[in-house]
Each structure stands twice: as structure tokens, then as C-alpha cells.
Amino acid sequence: MPRFHRFALALAVTTSLVAAGPALAKAKAADPAPIADLVKAVDIPYEAFTLNNGLRVIVHEDRKAPVVAVSVWYRVGSKHEPKGKTGFAHLFEHLMFNGSENAPGDFFEPLQQVGATDSNGTTSVDRTNYFETVPTGALDRALFLESDRMGHLLGAVTQEKLDNQRGVVQNEKRQGDNNPYGLLRYEIFENLFPKGHPYHHSTIGSMADLNSASLDDVKKWFTDNYGPNNAVLVLAGDVDVATAKAKVEEWFGDIPRGPEITAPQTTVPTLPAPLAKEVKDLIPTPRIYRMWAIPGLNDAEAVPLQMATAVLGGLSSSRLDNAMVRTDPVAVSVAAFAQPFEDAGILIIQADVKPGTDVAAVGKKLDEEIAKFLATGPTADELQRAAASYLGGTISGLESVGGFGGKAVTLAEGALYSNDPGYYKVELDRMAQSTPEQVAAVARKWMSRPAFSLTYTPGERTEGGENRGGAVTAGKITEAVAPDRYWNAALGDVGPDTGVGAATSIADRSQLPAVADLTALDFPAIERTKLKNGVEVIFARRTTVPTVNVAVSFDAGYAADPHSALGTQSLMLSLMDEGTTNLNSIAFAEAKERLGAQIDATANADETVFSLFALKPNLGASLSLLADYIRNPAFDAKELERVRAQQLNRLKAELNNPNAIASRLMAPMLYGAEHPYGIPPSGLGDAKAVEAATRDQLAAFHGAWIRPDNARVFVVGDTTLAEVKKQLDATLGQWKAPKTAKPVKNFDIAIPAPKPRIVLFDRPKSPQSVILAGKVLDAKGGDQLEVLRSANDIFGGNFLSRFNTNLRETKGWSYGVRSRISGETDRLSWVAVAPVQADRTGDSIKELQKDLKGFLADKGVTKEELERTINGSVRELPGSFETSADVLAGLRQIVKFGRPDNYYETLPATYEAMTTAEIDAAARKALSTDDLVYVVVGDAAVVKPQLDGLGLTVETATPIN
Numbered sequence: 001m002p003r004f005h006r007f008a009l010a011l012a013v014t015t016s017l018v019a020a021g022p023a024l025a026k027a028k029a030a031d032p033a034p035i036a037d038l039v040k041a042v043d044i045p046y047e048a049f050t051l052n053n054g055l056r057v058i059v060h061e062d063r064k065a066p067v068v069a070v071s072v073w074y075r076v077g078s079k080h081e082p083k084g085k086t087g088f089a090h091l092f093e094h095l096m097f098n099g100s101e102n103a104p105g106d107f108f109e110p111l112q113q114v115g116a117t118d119s120n121g122t123t124s125v126d127r128t129n130y131f132e133t134v135p136t137g138a139l140d141r142a143l144f145l146e147s148d149r150m151g152h153l154l155g156a157v158t159q160e161k162l163d164n165q166r167g168v169v170q171n172e173k174r175q176g177d178n179n180p181y182g183l184l185r186y187e188i189f190e191n192l193f194p195k196g197h198p199y200h201h202s203t204i205g206s207m208a209d210l211n212s213a214s215l216d217d218v219k220k221w222f223t224d225n226y227g228p229n230n231a232v233l234v235l236a237g238d239v240d241v242a243t244a245k246a247k248v249e250e251w252f253g254d255i256p257r258g259p260e261i262t263a264p265q266t267t268v269p270t271l272p273a274p275l276a277k278e279v280k281d282l283i284p285t286p287r288i289y290r291m292w293a294i295p296g297l298n299d300a301e302a303v304p305l306q307m308a309t310a311v312l313g314g315l316s317s318s319r320l321d322n323a324m325v326r327t328d329p330v331a332v333s334v335a336a337f338a339q340p341f342e343d344a345g346i347l348i349i350q351a352d353v354k355p356g357t358d359v360a361a362v363g364k365k366l367d368e369e370i371a372k373f374l375a376t377g378p379t380a381d382e383l384q385r386a387a388a389s390y391l392g393g394t395i396s397g398l399e400s401v402g403g404f405g406g407k408a409v410t411l412a413e414g415a416l417y418s419n420d421p422g423y424y425k426v427e428l429d430r431m432a433q434s435t436p437e438q439v440a441a442v443a444r445k446w447m448s449r450p451a452f453s454l455t456y457t458p459g460e461r462t463e464g465g466e467n468r469g470g471a472v473t474a475g476k477i478t479e480a481v482a483p484d485r486y487w488n489a490a491l492g493d494v495g496p497d498t499g500v501g502a503a504t505s506i507a508d509r510s511q512l513p514a515v516a517d518l519t520a521l522d523f524p525a526i527e528r529t530k531l532k533n534g535v536e537v538i539f540a541r542r543t544t545v546p547t548v549n550v551a552v553s554f555d556a557g558y559a560a561d562p563h564s565a566l567g568t569q570s571l572m573l574s575l576m577d578e579g580t581t582n583l584n585s586i587a588f589a590e591a592k593e594r595l596g597a598q599i600d601a602t603a604n605a606d607e608t609v610f611s612l613f614a615l616k617p618n619l620g621a622s623l624s625l626l627a628d629y630i631r632n633p634a635f636d637a638k639e640l641e642r643v644r645a646q647q648l649n650r651l652k653a654e655l656n657n658p659n660a661i662a663s664r665l666m667a668p669m670l671y672g673a674e675h676p677y678g679i680p681p682s683g684l685g686d687a688k689a690v691e692a693a694t695r696d697q698l699a700a701f702h703g704a705w706i707r708p709d710n711a712r713v714f715v716v717g718d719t720t721l722a723e724v725k726k727q728l729d730a731t732l733g734q735w736k737a738p739k740t741a742k743p744v745k746n747f748d749i750a751i752p753a754p755k756p757r758i759v760l761f762d763r764p765k766s767p768q769s770v771i772l773a774g775k776v777l778d779a780k781g782g783d784q785l786e787v788l789r790s791a792n793d794i795f796g797g798n799f800l801s802r803f804n805t806n807l808r809e810t811k812g813w814s815y816g817v818r819s820r821i822s823g824e825t826d827r828l829s830w831v832a833v834a835p836v837q838a839d840r841t842g843d844s845i846k847e848l849q850k851d852l853k854g855f856l857a858d859k860g861v862t863k864e865e866l867e868r869t870i871n872g873s874v875r876e877l878p879g880s881f882e883t884s885a886d887v888l889a890g891l892r893q894i895v896k897f898g899r900p901d902n903y904y905e906t907l908p909a910t911y912e913a914m915t916t917a918e919i920d921a922a923a924r925k926a927l928s929t930d931d932l933v934y935v936v937v938g939d940a941a942v943v944k945p946q947l948d949g950l951g952l953t954v955e956t957a958t959p960i961n
Contacts, residue, residue, distance in 0.1 A: 076226070104156055112872040623727050670774055710742055
């Protein structure tokens with residue numbers, strides 16, 4: 001569940017896919033649940049205790065699934081890094097996954113053996129965290145691993161590991177820098193926060209500082225920052241506090257306290273005068289930014305600022321959207337968000353200029369709209385819509401116990417940053433009590449100060465990222481220092497806290513703890529019915545939270561696009577967002593927001609899906625919005641020109657993204673340009689077709705493919721099949737199919753014989769190359785593929801795979817590589833994806849060929865790989881269906897591939913029956929090295945000499961239009 005300070009950011013980056021009901025009067029008549037009631041529904045009960053060594057432990061009991069989220073948060077982030085050591089916190093996060101004294105192998109190995117899900121770690125300006133969700137019977141193993149790297153790490157940190165992970169982190173930096181807007185992170189922090197401020201430098205750090213990190217440096221970093229008294233441990237899920245106390249005391253109790261941490265001096269800086277800068281990048285259209293530093297998340301004004309930016313540019317019905325994208329379309333997109341960190345934050349407003357429009361004029365209009373908002377402030381209705389939209393997602397998040405944004409995260413953030421695990425309630429109360437006058441006053445206070453105006457202009461970069469992210473120079477900070485809100489164990493316990501006595505035992509670390517009895521997956525019962533018009537409804541009940549998820553799936557997808565008009569479906573879906581025959585674009589967005597509903601349309605190769613997330617009290621009205629959205633799109637010709645410009649901009653952005661370029665080139669190479677799958681996989685199509693599309697063409701496509709006899713409805717959530725059938729019959733059940741025959745996609749088109757070669761796309765000055773290697777398999781999505789997919793997992797499908805272990809963990813040439821088997825209905829493909837440092841492009845292809853040849857010859861699956869794959873695949877199943885969204889996806893897969901309703905419950909037997917010989921045979925039958933085709937996107941001047949010696953024909957790709 002995200003905390004409130006993530007709200008505006010999430011809204012800002014979400015596309016405006018919204019829906020409305022058959023009539024505005026009907027939507028208004030269905031009174032939405034009051035905001036105060038929704039706030040009360042957000043509750044994460046917890047108990048807490050503190051060990052004598054200062055480790056603070058928070059326990060949340062949730063018995064809905066046999067899993068426990070383990071989340072360890074250390075108060076050390078990039079703001080704690082001194083001059084010359086930028087990037088250390090993040091570098092050490094990587095080292096913490098490379099084994100400890102009593103678990104010397106890769107940290108992910110024993111976790112995969114027990115079926116852990118959501119296992120990862122992250123570093124931010126304020127903290128570093130590590131997390132995994134494990135089956136209840138594997139909790140001791142997870143606690144052993146986390147405690148061993150907290151208290152028994154240094155003996156396992158070697159120069160070899162440091163050198164390897166330094167290379168991995170530097171490739172992570174190159175990978176981020178290589179993307180459009182990849183240098184933006186440096187611009188924000190370097191300009192909003194002065195030299196000497198803890199937030200001045202990027203978390204990734206500079207290459208020079210990373211290169212200078214010595215073994216003694218990183219060991220001292222650990223002893224200075226990773227003591228138990230500088231950490232919070234959260235256990236959330238199938239565990240009670242008595243069990244947690246005993247286990248945490250056993251595994252963590254004997255770890256000695258570390259040094260007391262001194263908080264860095266911080267301020268909320270104000271620019272002395274307006275600052276303007278222009279930079280160039282490979283982007284589709286100019287982008288204008290206005291930025292300010294703002295208070296941190298504990299400040300009472302942080303939430304009103306987020307409410308202000310939601311109204312200004314976060315909601316799809318925002319002031320900036322309405323003024324600059326809808327009414328006077330001078331921008332193709334706008335956004336505004338406030339992101340508070342612990343001690344300060346950033347407020348960013350941006351606008352992507354409509355091609356052909358004067359940049360200065362758009363900048364002037366953006367400033368005028370900001371000024372209007374500051375003068376008038378938000379309305380009460382706008383604040384209600386912002387609150388309802390946020391609370392819908394928040395309540396949905398209560399289903400997840402861990403991961404990147406579950407309940408464990410919420411409790412840990414509150415404890416670490418605010419000395420209150422329940423601080424989310426403070427934020428929600430502030431949100432619910434925000435008034436137009438208060439929000440306006442706070443917005444004026446902070447946004448009337450001098451702004452940093454950044455303009456991104458299309459063109460070749462003149463700046464690089466190599467030495468960015470550093471430049472920490474000690475300097476006097478003259479503004480008043482923010483109050484020290486750092487949690488300290490000496491302050492005592494907070495909330496329903498109870499103490500624990502001195503450590504009385506030392507854990508046995510001679511071997512990994514055994515895994516206790518594990519609970520098998522109990523997939524929810526699947527119920528079926530049909531609506532009045534014959535549309536099939538597939539249903540599963542989940543009552544954990546008062547929400548309902550709906551997906552209306554049509555047998556269409558990007559493969560249904562006419563090859564003479566690629567991009568038709570994406571354009572149609574975008575135009576559907578702009579109103580129905582009953583509601584115009586703005587009213588359409590507002591109706592969805594009032595109900596706290598999320599409605600969007602997506603497509604993949606095979607399906608077009610209209611999805612609804614609804615709060616249970618608002619389900620009826622939300623289904624009316626969904627039905628009107630699907631059945632009655634206005635296809636307003638005036639709106640078409642606007643969404644056309646937006647799609648052309650997205651398409652142009654795709655043609656600047658190295659990963660997207662590689663994918664666009666690969667698909668027709670594998671399938672042939674005439675095959676339904678031989679098209680750009682994003683579905684954005686090509687510019688000429690998008691420019692030529694007409695309103696009638698889009699309406700005709702909708703009429704042909706979006707029809708009730710081509711649909712299925714999937715529902716998961718807190719309702720009953722009888723109740724939801726009644727509601728669906730009143731909306732979608734009255735929809736009659738046209739008399740024309742349903743269209744059919746033609747998969748009989750011959751797939752060309754593979755022509756092994758390398759196609760090189762020149763992207764000058766790229767610090768990384770993106771390599772794709774692939775082939776079409778003699779298999780379809782509905783085949784029995786568990787054995788082949790297990791073979792792919794072992795070779796390249798997950799973190800511990802051979803391919804990733806080689807290029808990332810051994811060579812340090814990449815941040816991560818993978819291979820994948822696609823998931824379409826018809827012929828599948830196998831593709832290896834490797835973003836690698838530019839000077840190792842040719843070597844990386846050699847390593848791929850060597851690894852794959854060995855895997856398919858005399859270096860087949862080992863006993864250890866078989867055990868890991870079977871154990872992980874079986875044991876992760878209960879955690880894989882923790883949320884309603886997970887179950888909904890499972891239902892769709894069962895139906896799409898014609899599997900039995902108990903498919904997931906039969907998987908353990910399938911996995912446990914696998915043998916090394918069977919997996920080897922499946923891999924050798926399906927995969928090979930001599931028929932692969934390659935795409936490389938990189939700097940040809942650096943890369944081509946490396947490719948010429950590989951024994952493959954090297955072709956130069958023509959620019960993509």
C-alpha cells in the first residue's frame with residue numbers, strides 16, 4: 001500500500017484512461033462512499049517491540065494467505081554519503097546480496113528454493129531496504145538470511161565481489177543514462193539543492209567515486225551504518241507477535257549495536273532567483289519543467305501540497321489537462337506532482353509541447369495556468385475527486401503484505417521516518433480534512449518562490465552522465481535546519497509497544513534452517529454464468545478488502561490491426577478515453593474520479609481488455625461507467641486530432657528508446673512483416689498510418705471487434721456471482737451483437753525460415769548496447785510448456801540463471817540479462833535480451849552463444865538447478881495469488897489457453913515429476929544457436945568492429961519512421 005506522498009507521482013505518470021456512465025444524472029445519483037468512510041477502511045493493526053540491541057520490530061497479522069513479508073529498513077541512503085563516496089549506499093545494497101559468512105552463496109539461491117516472491121532491495125536518498133515474501137514455513141530461513149547479513153557479513157565481502165558489483169552498478173548507471181530523459185535525475189537534484197546539501201547528488205553516484213571505492217571503504221560503510229539500532233524490521237502476514245518475538249530474538253538478539261548515527265544537516269532550500277536551463281536529448285518533442293524544493297513528509301504542509309498538485313496536474317481531469325491538452329491543445333501531455341522525502345522534497349510541473357507549437361508560448365501559458373490556480377485554489381469537488389482516487393488505490397493495496405508497496409512498506413516508512421508505524425493515518429486525516437482555502441494557501445506559499453525552469457529540446461546530447469551524480473562539496477548551509485526527526489532507539493517505544501528482555505540464546509548458524517510444512521495453493525473456486533446476451537462471466541470471490549476487479553476481454557489485440565493501418569487499435573483506445581455519447585471528455589474523467597474507480601483499456605498481441613477497479617460501495621455506478629465506456633464511445637472527430645498528436649508523440653518517443661527500437665526491429669525479422677505477430681509489439685504502429693486514420697475507420701474497427709459475441713467478463717472481489725450478474729445484466733447484458741460475422745485473425749501466414757544475421761541500428765554516443773537474439777518456436781501458447789519454460793528459467797529466465805550469472809554476476813558487463821518465451825495464443829518466440837556496456841557488445845554475444853551451446857550439449861541441467869527450479873516453482877504458488885489482481889490474471893490465463901479450472905493446483909505434481917533428462921530434451925528440441933537472428937542497438941562506431949569478427953553477416957538497419 002503506497003503512503004500518501006507517492007499519490008501525486010502515481011497520478012502524474014498514469015495515462016488518462018477513464019470512463020463514464022450511461023448518463024451523467026445516473027452517475028451523480030449513485031452517491032459515492034464518503035471520503036471519511038474510505039479513510040476509516042484503511043487500517044493496518046500492528047504490535048511492536050524493541051530488542052536490547054536497538055532493533056525495532058513491527059508485526060502485522062494477516063492470515064489471508066500462508067505467507068509472511070519480511071522487510072528490513074536501514075537508515076542509510078545517499079544523503080548520508082560524504083564527499084568522494086557518492087553511490088556507496090547503493091553499491092553496498094548490491095554487496096548485501098552476494099552472500100554472508102554463514103550463507104556464502106548468492107542471497108537469492110536459498111530464497112528461490114523456498115518459493116520467495118517479491119524479493120529485492122532498493123536504495124533511496126533516505127534509506128536502504130531489503131524485502132522478501134516467503135511461505136510461512138520458511139520464515140526462519142528468511143530471518144536467518146537477513147540477520148546473517150546484518151551481523152555476519154564482512155567476512156564474506158571480498159575484493160572480487162566488490163569489483164564485480166562495482167561493474168554491475170556502473171552498468172545500472174549506464175542503462176539509466178542511456179534512456180531518453182536519463183540525465184534528468186541529475187538536473188533535478190543538482191539544481192534544486194545546493195552543493196553541500198545531502199540531497200544534491202544522485203543516489204547512483206558518479207563513476208569516479210564508484211571507481212575509488214576500496215574494500216576498506218565499503219567495510220567501514222557497513223560497520224558505521226548497518227547496526228540493528230539503525231534498522232527497522234517488519235513482519236507482515238501469517239504470523240503473530242508471540243511467534244515473531246521468539247524468532248526475532250533467536251536470530252537477531254545477539255547482534256551487537258552499531259555506532260549511533262549522526263543525522264546530516266538538512267534544509268528546505270529556496271533558490272535566490274529564478275533559474276533557467278536548456279538541455280538536449282533524444283526525445284520526441286520539447287518538454288518544459290517548473291520545479292521547486294518543498295518540505296519533507298513529516299511537515300504538515302506536505303499533504304496539502306500533494307493535493308494541490310493532484311488538482312493542478314495529477315488527475316486526468318486536472319486544471320492543466322483541461323486547459324492545455326483538451327481545451328487549447330498546445331501540449332500533448334502535462335503532469336504535476338509533489339514528492340516529499342524525509343527532510344525535503346521536490347515539486348515538479350511539466351508539459352510536453354505539441355509539435356509545431358512555439359515553445360516559449362507554451363511556457364508562458366503554463367506559467368499563466370499555474371498563476372490562475374494559485375490565485376483561485378482548488379474547489380471542494382476537485383479535492384473530493386483527488387482523495388477518492390487516491391483512496392481507491394490505497395484500499396486495494398491493503399491486499400499486499402510486502403513487496404515494493406505493501407503493508408510492510410507502509411509500517412516501515414512510518415517507523416523509520418516519523419517514529420510512528422501508523423503515520424499513514426496522520427497523512428490520510430490531513431488529506432480528508434484538507435480545505436480549498438488551506439490547499440490554496442500552502443500552494444501559494446511554496447510555488448510563489450523562484451522556480452527552476454528546465455527545457456528539454458530534441459537533439460543530440462551535449463552532456464553525458466559519466467561524472468554526474470557526484471559533486472558533493474562541503475559548504476555552509478545558511479537556512480534554518482529542519483527539526484531532527486530521526487528515530488533513535490533511546491527515545492523509547494511508540495504505539496502498542498512491548499519490551500523484550502536481554503538475549504538468552506545464540507542462533508545455530510551452522511546450516512540453513514529447515515523449511516517447515518508448507519501450505520499448498522488453494523486457488524479460489526471458479527464460478528461461471530452467462531449474461532442475458534450470452535456473454536460468459538468467469539468469477540472468483542475474494543473478500544479480503546472491499547473492492548472488485550473486472551476485466552472485459554475481447555478476442556482482438558494488436559494482431560487484429562490491419563497491416564495496412566498499424567496503430568489503429570491504439571488510436572481507437574485513446575479516442576475512447578475522450579468521452580462517450582453521454583459524457584464529454586472532462587465529465588467522463590470526473591465521473592470516474594468521484595467514485596474512486598480506475599478504468600482503463602489495454603491490449604496485447606491477442607486480446608483487447610477493458611479493466612475496472614471499483615470500491616465495493618460504488619460497484620454499481622462503476623460498472624455503469626465501464627459499460628458506457630465500452631459500448632458508447634463518442635469518437636469525437638475534434639478529439640481525434642488531439643489523441644492523434646499524442647500517439648505520434650509516443651511513437652516518436654519509442655523510436656528514441658533503445659529497447660523499443662530493438663523490439664520493433666526484431667518482430668518482423670522473426671515472423672515476417674505479414675504475420676499477425678510480425679508488427680511492432682507496442683501496438684503504436686507507424687506514423688503514416690496514424691496520420692491517415694479517420695474517425696470512421698476507428699469506429700468501424702470498434703464495431704467489428706468490440707462486440708458482445710467476442711467478449712468474456714472476468715470478475716474477482718468482494719461480491720457474489722449472483723449480485724454481479726444482476727449488475728452486469730443491467731449494463732453489458734443488454735448489448736446486442738451485430739448481424740455481421742465475427743472477424744478472424746489469420747495465423748496461417750507462413751513464417752519465414754530464419755536467416756541468421758546481426759542487424760545493427762546506430763545510436764551514437766550510447767554508453768550501452770541493447771542486444772536481442774531470437775527465434776520462433778514450434779509451439780503455441782496452449783501447449784504443455786511447463787518443462788520448456790523451466791528449461792528457459794534455468795538458462796536465462798531469472799536472476800539465478802546461467803546467462804545472467806555469467807554476464808552480470810561473473811563478468812559485471814550488464815545490470816541484468818534475461819531470456820523469455822513469449823505468451824501469445826499462436827506461435828511463440830524465444831528471445832534473449834542483453835543490455836551491456838558498449839565496449840563488451842561483441843564479447844557478450846560470444847558469451848551468449850557459448851552458454852547456450854553448452855547448455856544444449858554437454859552442460860545440461862544439473863541436479864542443483866533441477867532442485868532449485870522445482871522447489872521454487874512449487875513453493876511460490878501460494879504467494880503468487882495473494883491479491884485479487886493476481887487471481888484475475890490467473891483466471892484469464894486459464895480461459896485463454898483452455899486449461900482446466902484446477903490448473904494451478906495441479907502444477908506442483910507437474911513440476912515435481914520433472915527430470916533433468918526431460919528438461920534437457922525439451923531445451924534441445926526447441927532451442928539452438930545456429931538459427932538465431934540478432935538485433936543490436938548501439939553506437940556503431942564502437943560496436944561494429946566488435947561484430948565483424950563474429951562470423952555473422954552484419955546489416956545496418958535503416959532509420960525507423
